[in-house]
Amino acid sequence: LGHGSGGQLMAELLRDVIAPHLAAPIEDAAVVPFAGGEAVLSTDGFVVTPRFFPGGDIGSLAVYGTVNDLAMRGAEPVALCLAYLLEEGLDVAELHAVTASVAAAARTVGVPVVTGDTKVVGRGAADGIYLTTTGLGRRLPGADVSAVRGAPGDVVLLSGPIGSHGSAILSVREGLGFEADITSDSQPLHGLVAAMIAAGGPDVHALRDPTRGGLASALNELAAASGVGIDIEEAAVPVPPAVAAACELLGLDVLHVANEGCLVALVAAGAADRVLAAMRSRPEGARARVIGDVVAGPVGRVTARTLVGSRRIVDMLVGEQLPRIC
């Protein structure tokens, strides 16, 4: 890939590589029909090494990640914008593959990529491909989902097993050999959320997809934002055996490992059974479980009942994992 300064090369890039996959953006901005209600907006940058991994790639991740961020506010996706930042020297075949994946993911979700942007920067100024996706969504009727709405007595639901995405990425990037057994959970969650809202309406208080920082960070953020405490049962959190084995070997706490295809929900106790049933009716939520409950305090504290019955404090990940043992 040559260096682009907005001239002939760029036009060819758009025409030959990107447009065949996506409805080529020919206007400066897209007009999107929007049928009333509340608009929900989200944007996210995607940087991942390697760009292709078991269970996904940077293209599908960029679509699902933003769709999921919209879903975490109780919104269905309406349209997506996509911006490429490409490094000079990138293999054009790879750009084809990523763009094809974006298109396939958008079809899966059922939303168009309506506009976008492409920039090429000099060698070394970026690492291959960076994607930024912006999503426009519409708040689902009856949804009132916010990180601040968790309340004592709420039940904590988790939609599926954790730890696959982060351990798959790490394994393939560092050649650790787990990649045959571990596949990223990268998938869109808007359908799952729609089912949950249909079943629970405003009783679905808070949603979060435990991406970077893992379930531990997601729960800590929810607890802090809602001004509550959260207690979970370690044994209730599903972890695929291969992920558990990898984390054990790598010295990682699976609660800190990133996910791209599950969500955690704080739901009013009275609606928990209904919402859980709705989750389990969908493939993304087939293994949904109650993992704990929301308590009054201490505010911001998340604890896990361990397998031996004591309670340990579940912490946010602070930077690098430095052992606390002396």
Added chain:
Amino acid sequence: MNLRGVRVDVHGTVQGVGFRPYVYRLANLHGLRGDVRNVDGRVLIRAAGPAERITSFLHRLAIDAPPAAHVAGLSAVDVPAEDVPDGGFHIRGSATDGSGAAGSREMPADLATCPACLAELFDPADRRYRYPFINCTDCGPRATIVDDLPYDRERTTMARFGLCGDCAAEYRDPADRRFHAEPVACPRCGPQLWWRGPSTTAGGDALACAVAAIAHGGLVAVKGIGGYQLVCDAADDAAVARVRAVKHRPTKPLAVMVADLTAAATVAHVSPAGEAALTSTARPIVLLPRNGSGGFADGVCAGLPEVGLFLPYSPLHHLLLHALRRPLVVTSGNRSGEPIAVDDEVALTTLGPLVDGVLGHDRPIRSRYDDSVARVVAGRAVLIRRARGYAPAPLPLPVAAPEPILAVGAQLKHTTTVAVARQAVIGPHTGDLADEATHDAFTDTVDRLCRWRAVIPRVVAHDLHPGYLSTRYGMDRFAAPHRIAVQHHHAHVAAVAAEHGLSAPFLGVAYDGLGLGDDGTLWGGEILHASYTGYRRLARFARAPLPGGAAAVRRPARMALAYLYAAEDLGVPRPDPARAGDLPARLGAREAAIVRRMIDRGVNSPLASSCGRLFDAVAALLGLCDETTYEGEAAVRLEAAAGADSEVPALPWRVVRRDGLAVYDPAPTLRAIVERDRPAGWMAAAFHTTLAEVTCALVADAAERTGVRAVCLGGGVFVNRRLTTDLRDRLGRMRFDVYTGEQVPVGDGGISYGQAAIAAATLAEE
């Protein structure tokens, strides 16, 4: 006759230890008039009489003080004799002097049953015959039952028990041993035992039920002084195995209570220093070399050549031993890492289902204090865990804190210190702050220490490690200008210097597991040129990765591979990993391969210049410990393997200079170990000798560069008796002044005290 009047101000540990009755008796002995009273935490005396008798009184005042008292300071000023009230000598009630002199509020530590009370306990004619709560001014619970200061019955958990006529008379009689013994009680008016087992009963029957259960090989939870304890027959293999299962403590040695020194001597070699520690009023658990003849189940010591013994320190312990007449395993009633249970409901719900019965009583425990642990190193008893019997008696600070300071310690083996003026009060020792109950115990301790001292600290001293929950606590509650971050190893060596009252800069040898350095790597094998306000790193151990972080700490076999594959290259080849024998096989081929890969790729493999981790690696290379179940286990096993032979020469070693630091390169040492031609025990001993030689070289170099001759040995590695003793000898011969932690643990239990000393000096300098 030449009359003289004096006003004496005594401070130190002078409340709750029978000091006023002692002064009363001493004054009467000298025929003096006047009075004595508690004012906040001090004792104020006014006395008048013939000049030479005043002189004698003053002379004896400090040196004859009751055993549990500690006179930290005594000042006497002359006053006109006529200002001293007439009409004999009197004990007056507690008072506050209204000055809010917070620095003098001192908390007495718990005291073991005294000989006089013990005699009464087993005297059928005594009205407290077999009464499990007998005590007097020389003994009994103190810190564990106190709600607030000044120390008076109404501010203890004894307030709920009204004194009967007999007890009240003793309590009010200045000539009586129980004058103002705040927890005084008798069978008629005091606390009573209860038993919850297959049956439910109270009083003497409760004791009998517990005794029967233990005698039949059962496991019983007993409410002790500072918390519930698990008790069983130390000779019963099955019972000992059950204790381990209940506590989730597979291999860490268990403490054994024996009746007296004679019983102790039948199972262990009791040195004079060991004897003094065993019989002190603090009654710590003392680690002593076994004399090989058994006496209890193998599972108690888990293959180690030492046993932790202690003598009974409460009347209830005496009664149990008297009835059972055998060594008993007595260990804290908790699972590993959790705090000892103090609350009856908690004990009944958490321990109750796991044991054959719970022996409790209705005297609440206000503060949680685990048993203290001491070891005799180089002829002196050093505290490994400063808890019941010691804490929270204050320790001096070398530089007075200009304002109250809260020092929040580290993460494991956690303690908290509150510093007020020249005193540092170290709270009880707990476990891992990541355990919620331990964290709650920590915050409770902070509240309690501050309330006792009547201070609201505006400054917090904390570790550099951002992930320690103690650091988080400090960050959450104190704004940046009120926080002082203290490097972990600076705190370790400052704790030693402060305990010994050093004032000039010193050389700190910090040999430890891990602590975060100021360069973002983990430290643990450092020589610092330090004062209380700063330090410069002069030397370090070579760095090695920790593949898997904490996982590498739990698995010494990983550390061994890490040193072989990736110890810092300092110019000579590392030993050939192919010579590591069956180590990779023991670790498992898959794990060994992944560890290798993690090291190569730097996956979750932080670098550490740690002495403790080198111990781990050597223990694994010698086949002594591949995996640990408690902190420091690999080093414990390595020291045990080294045996008693002190004449083993060093292995090869080298020190190089890198970026201005002297760096110990263990490559030649490790090569000798993997190519070993001697038994593991000999190699273990030789490794100890090597570290002593290396350390002497590093210290000599540091002394040459700084001119400093005072050396403070700090960090958990110095729990190691062999290394510490050898190093003291060698450095002593090189005419260094060597100090190590005695009252303050060298391990992380001492961190909060070191932080307090540093923060106090730092504030004082500003």
